[in-house]
Amino acid sequence: MSEKHQIPVGLSTSCIFPPNVESTFATAVNLGYDSIELMITGNALSQEPHDLLQLVQKYQMPISSIHAPTLLLTQQVWGRAWNKMQMAAKMTKAVGADVIVAHPPFRWQRQYAKNFVDGVREISHQEGVKIAVENMYPWEAAGKSVEMYLPHWDPTRFDYEWITWDFSHAAAAHVDSYEYIKKIGSRLGHVHLTDGMGEKVMDEHLLPGHGRQRVAESLQYLAETQWDGVVCAEIDTKGKKTGERDEMLLETLQFAHRHLGR
Template identity: 55%
Template sequence: MPIPVALSSASVYPLSVHDAFATAQDLGYDGLEVMVTNNATSQDAAALRTLTERYQLPVLAIHAPTLLLTQQVWGTYWNKVEQSIKLAAELAASVVVVHPPFRWQSEYGRNFSSGVRDLSESSGVRIAVENMYPWRVRGREVKAYLPGWDPMAQDYDDVTWDLSHAATAGVSSLESVRDLGQRLRHIHLTDGSGSARDEHLIPGQGNQQAARVLQFLAQAGFTGTVVAEISTRKAKGVGEREEWLAETLRFARQHLASTKSD
């Protein structure tokens, strides 16, 4: 089966989840990753199910509200994860994407790895912990996450790999996806130049060898989902956002179908 290419609802921000479904259908994406935010639709299984039926596109993943901007959504960290699992199960989405806890969430950080494993095993929903990046203040690294920003050093069963975060962290996505092996569950397809800012560029515009990453995934028999998660907030002209998302989809399908030897 071809590796599915989904659209993250974050890629149409500040537009709505409804707009994400409409855009994904228009451009030919295989499904959606819904990022849970303050937007009521993103939290509502019935509303999301209505959109899946209307646009004939499945929700393939749920991104838990574990960002700084969504700290007020669904209360405590574990409740965020549990509610995201429940939402995923109701929509038949197989993956929940989570960020590692922030360092000030020490109670959750201490048992995070075993906690996500237990919840995944009891629910049957994969919880894929996303790679982040070190925070830097005046040139010095600040410890922002527990147990850490790099999933390579942890014993998570399932990992989401984000190419923009890798660029900001100064690590190679190609080497990392190779090293993760069967633990690699989910991909956020984007790019970055190595700036301290999390850029979420169109794949191919940064330094993360995005084409070779996709070619490797296809050749390695990757069984997860590739999700377009680029920033379109600076899109200006009519249709420019759609052009960027169409370019990302073309890039993904071209290189996932490539037989070029790596």
């Protein structure tokens, strides 16, 4: 009788604030996570494959995904937009990860956005890595919705081979994650486990089950369909002391295990 497929649960370095790569590895081991998602930042350690592989060996904890430095706060990391993606692809291969998480271009990056869908596919094929473009959300200014991402915040509108789904971003966009995950189907390359109420202009990254998204049903669906990917915790722990932060991360892990049938 074959063993039941278990979906791994990763821990993003963004969950440890201020950002500390080694602390993320230690926390993941202590709490029982399966892997790490490494967010590339201005932190030198987050950009050094050799040092990262030493941490993988030290903690016996793999890096399953790389978050490219495509956030607003990491615009200065690794230079021009396409260079960021090329460097992230090489980093992904170097540390043995499977997926690159990438945000769509900002609206002022018009030249980058013009060829973004084809460019992502080309680099993915050239380097042999999955580049999973993340769902975002419209921003608000003076009570009006503002499109901050090109070609759009919703990756399901385009022919991306792989998509990352983030529940908090879905809440900010006022869309139903459960329905979207079913629609995305086999193109779902990665999941950010979090939640949101959808009442703020920006995303909230609440603990799963603390917002209005159908997170539990979504995880159950992924388990039932034997989805082949990693569910990665990406919750906001800023301002929390270590003990409280770890309680939040443990609750997130237990939520994932419960609804993934582990």
